[in-house]
Amino acid sequence: MKSLGDAKVGERVIIKHLRGGKDFTSRVAAMGFTLGVVITVLQNYGRGPVIVALRDSRVALGRGEAAKVLVVMESDEQAD
Amino acid sequence: MSRQTKHTITIALAGQPNVGKSTVFNMLTGLNQHVGNWPGKTVEQKVGEFIHDEKKIRLVDLPGTYSLTANSLEERIARDFIITERPDVIIVITNATDLECNFYLLTELLVLPVPLVVGINMMDVAEANGIRIETHVLAAALGVLVEPLIASKNQGVHELLEAAIQVAENPTPFDPKRPKIGVEHQRVINEIQTILNGQVPQLYPVDWVAIKLLEGDSQVTEMIQKNDPEGWDKIHALLLEHEDAYLDIASSRYEWIGRMIRAAIERPKVGAITITDRLDKVATHPFWGSLLLIGIFALVFFLTYRIAMPIVDWLGLDIIAPLSGWMKQLLSATPAWFSGLLVDGIINGAGTVFTFVPILVVFFIVMGLLEDIGYMARSAYVTDRLMHWMGLHGRSFLPLFLGFGCNVPAVMGSRIVENRRARLLTIMLTPLIPCTGRLAVITFLAPALFGKAAVLVITSLVAFNLLILMITGITIHRLVYKDEHVAFIMEMPLYHRPNLRTISLFVWHNTLSFLRKAGSIIVIMSAFVWLFSWLPNGNIQTSLLASLGRGLEPLGRWMGLGDWRLIVALLTSFVAKENTIATLGILFGPTSSAIGLATQVASVIAFPAALAFLVVQMTFIPCMATVAVIKQETGRWKYAFHNLGLLLVISFISGTIVYQIARLL
Numbered sequence A: 001m002k003s004l005g006d007a008k009v010g011e012r013v014i015i016k017h018l019r020g021g022k023d024f025t026s027r028v029a030a031m032g033f034t035l036g037v038v039i040t041v042l043q044n045y046g047r048g049p050v051i052v053a054l055r056d057s058r059v060a061l062g063r064g065e066a067a068k069v070l071v072v073m074e075s076d077e078q079a080d
Numbered sequence B: 001m002s003r004q005t006k007h008t009i010t011i012a013l014a015g016q017p018n019v020g021k022s023t024v025f026n027m028l029t030g031l032n033q034h035v036g037n038w039p040g041k042t043v044e045q046k047v048g049e050f051i052h053d054e055k056k057i058r059l060v061d062l063p064g065t066y067s068l069t070a071n072s073l074e075e076r077i078a079r080d081f082i083i084t085e086r087p088d089v090i091i092v093i094t095n096a097t098d099l100e101c102n103f104y105l106l107t108e109l110l111v112l113p114v115p116l117v118v119g120i121n122m123m124d125v126a127e128a129n130g131i132r133i134e135t136h137v138l139a140a141a142l143g144v145l146v147e148p149l150i151a152s153k154n155q156g157v158h159e160l161l162e163a164a165i166q167v168a169e170n171p172t173p174f175d176p177k178r179p180k181i182g183v184e185h186q187r188v189i190n191e192i193q194t195i196l197n198g199q200v201p202q203l204y205p206v207d208w209v210a211i212k213l214l215e216g217d218s219q220v221t222e223m224i225q226k227n228d229p230e231g232w233d234k235i236h237a238l239l240l241e242h243e244d245a246y247l248d249i250a251s252s253r254y255e256w257i258g259r260m261i262r263a264a265i266e267r268p269k270v271g272a273i274t275i276t277d278r279l280d281k282v283a284t285h286p287f288w289g290s291l292l293l294i295g296i297f298a299l300v301f302f303l304t305y306r307i308a309m310p311i312v313d314w315l316g317l318d319i320i321a322p323l324s325g326w327m328k329q330l331l332s333a334t335p336a337w338f339s340g341l342l343v344d345g346i347i348n349g350a351g352t353v354f355t356f357v358p359i360l361v362v363f364f365i366v367m368g369l370l371e372d373i374g375y376m377a378r379s380a381y382v383t384d385r386l387m388h389w390m391g392l393h394g395r396s397f398l399p400l401f402l403g404f405g406c407n408v409p410a411v412m413g414s415r416i417v418e419n420r421r422a423r424l425l426t427i428m429l430t431p432l433i434p435c436t437g438r439l440a441v442i443t444f445l446a447p448a449l450f451g452k453a454a455v456l457v458i459t460s461l462v463a464f465n466l467l468i469l470m471i472t473g474i475t476i477h478r479l480v481y482k483d484e485h486v487a488f489i490m491e492m493p494l495y496h497r498p499n500l501r502t503i504s505l506f507v508w509h510n511t512l513s514f515l516r517k518a519g520s521i522i523v524i525m526s527a528f529v530w531l532f533s534w535l536p537n538g539n540i541q542t543s544l545l546a547s548l549g550r551g552l553e554p555l556g557r558w559m560g561l562g563d564w565r566l567i568v569a570l571l572t573s574f575v576a577k578e579n580t581i582a583t584l585g586i587l588f589g590p591t592s593s594a595i596g597l598a599t600q601v602a603s604v605i606a607f608p609a610a611l612a613f614l615v616v617q618m619t620f621i622p623c624m625a626t627v628a629v630i631k632q633e634t635g636r637w638k639y640a641f642h643n644l645g646l647l648l649v650i651s652f653i654s655g656t657i658v659y660q661i662a663r664l665l
Helices: A022-030 A063-067 A074-079 B021-029 B073-085 B096-109 B123-128 B135-142 B157-169 B183-196 B206-214 B218-227 B229-240 B245-264 B275-283 B286-330 B336-373 B375-388 B394-402 B407-416 B420-432 B436-480 B500-534 B544-551 B553-557 B564-572 B579-587 B594-604 B607-619 B624-634 B637-664
Strands: A012-018 A038-043 A050-054 A057-061 A069-073 B008-015 B033-037 B044-052 B055-061 B089-095 B116-121 B146-148 B489-491
Touching: A012 A022, A012 A074, A022 B245, A038 B275, A057 A063, A057 B096, A063 A069, A069 A074, B008 B021, B008 B073, B008 B096, B008 B157, B021 B033, B021 B044, B021 B055, B021 B089, B021 B116, B021 B157, B021 B500, B033 B500, B055 B157, B089 B096, B089 B157, B096 B116, B096 B123, B096 B245, B116 B135, B116 B157, B135 B146, B135 B245, B146 B157, B183 B206, B183 B229, B183 B245, B206 B218, B206 B229, B206 B245, B218 B229, B275 B286, B275 B375, B286 B336, B286 B375, B336 B375, B336 B394, B336 B407, B336 B500, B336 B624, B375 B394, B375 B489, B394 B407, B394 B420, B407 B420, B407 B500, B407 B624, B420 B436, B420 B624, B420 B637, B436 B579, B436 B594, B436 B607, B436 B637, B500 B544, B500 B624, B544 B553, B544 B564, B553 B564, B564 B579, B564 B607, B579 B594, B607 B637, B624 B637
Parallel strands: B008 B055, B008 B089, B089 B116, B116 B146
Antiparallel strands: A012 A038, A012 A069, A038 A050, A050 A057, A057 B489, B033 B044, B044 B055
């Protein structure tokens, strides 16, 4: 598992775990960040917020927030 | 707030952010809307009243929220309204390009005891992005009326309203599919419901309360703790075993949504590159994005100076001044205090209010346009790192930047910052952005005071203000807000064409609310300041204001400002920042020219005091128009006074430090 902040542009990853307080997790869950959902990383310059596509929307997450979203590569998941 | 008559149909308009909800609201209500605040809250409330088919309709725009859990004030307001006010019907607006996420709010609304209809907006944008939606398939799956919309072109809005009225008038057959929670948690919910039996406050549906308890909703939890302490102990034990249930509930809602929309939606092939992808390559790029942002702002200021400023000057010189002169003549028979108060106090105050309008209009057009096309989210993305540092949000950047033109639209523009604390902090820091009024004073005085070094001094003063702004921001963030992290989670809407009507109504309502609310405060304050400069005997040199200035001389000496005339000049900048110059003109006696005045002022203050005077001028209390909009936007005088106090302290400390250091040089 790695954090969403470490995912590279174009990678498709699956959410495995959400860290942080309930305020944060329930807020992002409402926006579609639920366990098992597939996310595509659209932009990540290694600093500043990242932009991801999930479900039908695109969402920008601050670096601190991205660090709380733990993911695995979709390809690894399928290999298991 | 309750239903007035039997014939009024109350419709609540719900939807997530970025679905075009306000466009729908504007199309339905036009100018028949009232913009205020939710009772006792600082959240904007828009209510429209109109007649449709001889039926009186009251349309209440709920705050745009992603869900109905008590995470934010907006979410509480939205659900409290639905549960306690019981509108006749809810219109749920969704965005065709983002149906899956938008339906999350729908899953929460479907379990509330109010019937609803669904509008799928931006069908044209969806089509342009290769998304096709069969609304009748959706309607059949959900068991509710679903209307396709292109609200920006006024397509489908009328049909949606008819559908809502039809449902409101025949509520009994309303029996939609309701989202199912996973089996395991459904069992827990049933148990909670059994324990709750009869112990839920009136109006609250017991199954809804049970779900919210399982979701760990703070407001509902508190309500049950208070209402049913015995039952709560049992429920609490049950909840402890299912602490992570809320994530499963969110997942099960999304699974349900997936099943509902699967047959109705056709998405583009994966990997298709959209216009938004292409534009974002530039707009959200760390370098090009910043460059674009700077370019846009340069354009805004160019427009302000080329279009708004000439109109402001024209209003002042060709309308207000002759009007004042004419009024003075007309009132020449009346006592001097009367014509003075009316003309120099009230008419001049009203004049000030109107001269703001051209600047406000230009700024609001730009803000409305940037928001409407979807660029606002990108500007926030680009500036977020810088803003976060001060406890602000990326969205704070735009209003703050507008402050360079005028602090008034900057304070009003802070509405786009959703996080309450970040928004309040944005408002508090805005007066430290030097507006054109403050800059006019220093550019007028600096050449006479500092000669060749004037440009260097002016630049340093602006830099100094920004430094103070950062220090203040970081300090408030650390000390008052205890470093509370402002989460940056923001949807990036697809770009789309701007809608003239949406933008015009945005400009119209913002300008009107300034004139209505801030306007009257400004006129009253202007009258008071005039009275202070006139009483007791009609001469400013011996007026109450002058006495106040003299009384403050000991304090002024700390900053090298031992001359009461300088203090009074600062005090009158409360009316309008540029007033400092006019007051100096009056107090330093008649001079033949403006240059003469600056030299005359320069002759009475030496370098350290001159520098301190300009520093104080740049950080002194905001003008009364800014104070009035701070009250208007925060809904409390408290914050306006906090801000006055804050800037008073900042200007005193800065002035003193600068003077004491400059003296040593």
